[in-house]
Amino acid sequence: xxxxxxxxxxxxxxxxxxxxxxxxxxxxxxxxxxxxxxxxxxxxxxxxxxxxxxxxxxxxxxxxxxxxxxxxxxxxxxxxxxxxxxxxxxxxxxxxxxxxxxxxxxxxxxxxxxxxxxxxxxxxxxxxxxxxxxxxxxxxxxxxxxxxxxxxxxxxxxxxxxxxxxxxxxxxxxxxxxxxxxxxxxxxxxxxxxxxxxxxxxxxxxxxxxxxxxxxxxxxxxxxxxxxxxxxxxxxxxxxxxxxxxxxxxxxxxxxxxxxxxxxxxxxxxxxxxxxxxxxxxxxxxxxxxxxxxxxxxxxxxxxxxxxxxxxxxxxxxxxxxxxxxxxxxxxxxxxxxxxxxxxxxxxxxxxxxxxxxxxxxxxxxxxxxxxxxxxxxxxxxxxxxxxxxxxxxxxxxxxxxxxxxxxxxxxxxxxxxxxxxxxxxxxxxxxxxxxxxxxxxxxxxxxxxxxxxxxxxxxxxxxxxxxxxxxxxxxxxxxxxxxxxxxxxxxxxxxxx
Ligand code: MN
Numbered sequence: 001x002x003x004x005x006x007x008x009x010x011x012x013x014x015x016x017x018x019x020x021x022x023x024x025x026x027x028x029x030x031x032x033x034x035x036x037x038x039x040x041x042x043x044x045x046x047x048x049x050x051x052x053x054x055x056x057x058x059x060x061x062x063x064x065x066x067x068x069x070x071x072x073x074x075x076x077x078x079x080x081x082x083x084x085x086x087x088x089x090x091x092x093x094x095x096x097x098x099x100x101x102x103x104x105x106x107x108x109x110x111x112x113x114x115x116x117x118x119x120x121x122x123x124x125x126x127x128x129x130x131x132x133x134x135x136x137x138x139x140x141x142x143x144x145x146x147x148x149x150x151x152x153x154x155x156x157x158x159x160x161x162x163x164x165x166x167x168x169x170x171x172x173x174x175x176x177x178x179x180x181x182x183x184x185x186x187x188x189x190x191x192x193x194x195x196x197x198x199x200x201x202x203x204x205x206x207x208x209x210x211x212x213x214x215x216x217x218x219x220x221x222x223x224x225x226x227x228x229x230x231x232x233x234x235x236x237x238x239x240x241x242x243x244x245x246x247x248x249x250x251x252x253x254x255x256x257x258x259x260x261x262x263x264x265x266x267x268x269x270x271x272x273x274x275x276x277x278x279x280x281x282x283x284x285x286x287x288x289x290x291x292x293x294x295x296x297x298x299x300x301x302x303x304x305x306x307x308x309x310x311x312x313x314x315x316x317x318x319x320x321x322x323x324x325x326x327x328x329x330x331x332x333x334x335x336x337x338x339x340x341x342x343x344x345x346x347x348x349x350x351x352x353x354x355x356x357x358x359x360x361x362x363x364x365x366x367x368x369x370x371x372x373x374x375x376x377x378x379x380x381x382x383x384x385x386x387x388x389x390x391x392x393x394x395x396x397x398x399x400x401x402x403x404x405x406x407x408x409x410x411x412x413x414x415x416x417x418x419x420x421x422x423x424x425x426x427x428x429x430x431x432x433x434x435x436x437x438x439x440x441x442x443x444x445x446x447x448x449x450x451x452x453x454x455x456x457x458x459x460x461x462x463x464x465x466x467x468x469x470x471x472x473x474x475x476x477x478x479x480x481x482x483x484x485x486x487x488x489x490x491x492x493x494x495x496x497x498x
Pocket of ligand 1 (some may be wrong): 305
């Protein structure tokens with residue numbers, strides 16, 4: 001994966017010369033203390049870089065152009081310590097092609113009731129300067145997040161951190177390569193889409209490969225590489241007896257390891273960040289790559305089954321957003337329902353490809369027949385998802401735009417044992433309830449595939465959608481179906497006229 005601590009967010013403070021050099025000196029000192037304070041907050045995953053206070057058009061344009069060019073800069077935080085007449089921001093904001101968040105804060109948390117005078121008022125004018133900056137950003141239709149509150153407040157830092165993680169995922173997507181092994185599953189509609197538009201909106205590139213390209217890598221895997229991987233499996237998982245050396249399915253485990261190593265090398269050589277597979281097209285592969293996919297997801301690769309490149313790229317973005325946070329992130333599919341009134345749940349799973357990062361316990365490594373496709377039995381990891389809050393996210397292509405649909409869920413342990421279900425799975429209650437959530441999800445046209453996460457929440461995903469400038473709707477505790485239908489209709493109108 002990537003190292004977020006090497007990425008930078010530049011802290012840009014706006015002011016003007018009206019108040020004299022001494023005041024500007026204080027503004028600079030305050031901005032440095034604020035930057036330092038944010039860097040000391042352990043929830044901020046990148047370096048916040050203090051930049052000299054800007055007071056004129058030239059300096060603002062220059063810093064924005066520098067930010068554009070800097071490979072490590074993922075975006076800007078802007079703060080108006082004093083008033084900063086906003087015409088001077090027009091040129092810079094026009095040039096800026098990195099995302100920014102407007103931190104609407106003030107250095108002092110309290111009004112110093114006894115001491116306050118006009119000097120203090122002039123120096124601490126965020127209430128006033130932030131509005132002037134807000135006007136020009138809105139007038140220019142700049143998509144940005146506005147975070148309000150004292151900079152030392154936990155909620156403010158959390159909200160900044162959320163945006164920073166989304167900006168990091170957006171930065172990671174620029175020029176990122178997604179490999180498709182084969183094409184889409186035949187006849188499936190939702191996994192299709194406009195790859196040109198996707199590159200324009202999200203920044204990633206989707207390249208297709210024939211299975212033969214991958215098979216060459218798989219066949220070139222050495223005995224020692226296979227041994228190294230099978231040893232790792234034995235140490236890391238509860239491997240079923242038949243898959244161990246001497247067991248009658250040991251060859252299948254070796255084959256799974258060979259496929260994993262081949263895929264790893266292929267993805268590394270091409271510098272790919274995400275990939276898709278398709279069980280209808282396995283030319284030359286002896287098993288559906290289930291275990292390989294599970295283990296590559298764990299290492300941060302995005303994945304979409306059946307050629308679903310949009311979900312693969314989304315999952316990669318969610319993996320980046322969740323770096324270092326508690327909880328895992330996986331490709332997921334709404335599979336089957338428990339429709340008993342009062343206890344309705346979704347059982348999510350896939351044929352094989354669920355990431356062990358969401359597992360509660362050590363996964364067991366098993367081999368079972370696969371009823372779909374025409375290959376020998378594939379090896380897979382089997383486990384239950386960790387109970388607790390989670391979220392499902394889907395990105396679909398509506399022809400004239402991308403729409404992200406979000407649905408927070410509550411993951412529960414399975415209500416009973418599932419002794420005959422040979423796949424990793426998650427049981428959840430969607431918010432606000434299954435009937436409303438499924439109706440809304442279906443009315444929004446969201447996919448049966450999703451990015452599922454217990455590390456990333458709706459705020460990060462909304463921040464990501466805003467940065468990519470795509471539509472985003474959420475189905476949550478407050479969703480009323482009639483209002484949700486109106487929101488979809490109004491959005492339709494907005495995007496048709498955009
Ligand atoms: Mn599927």
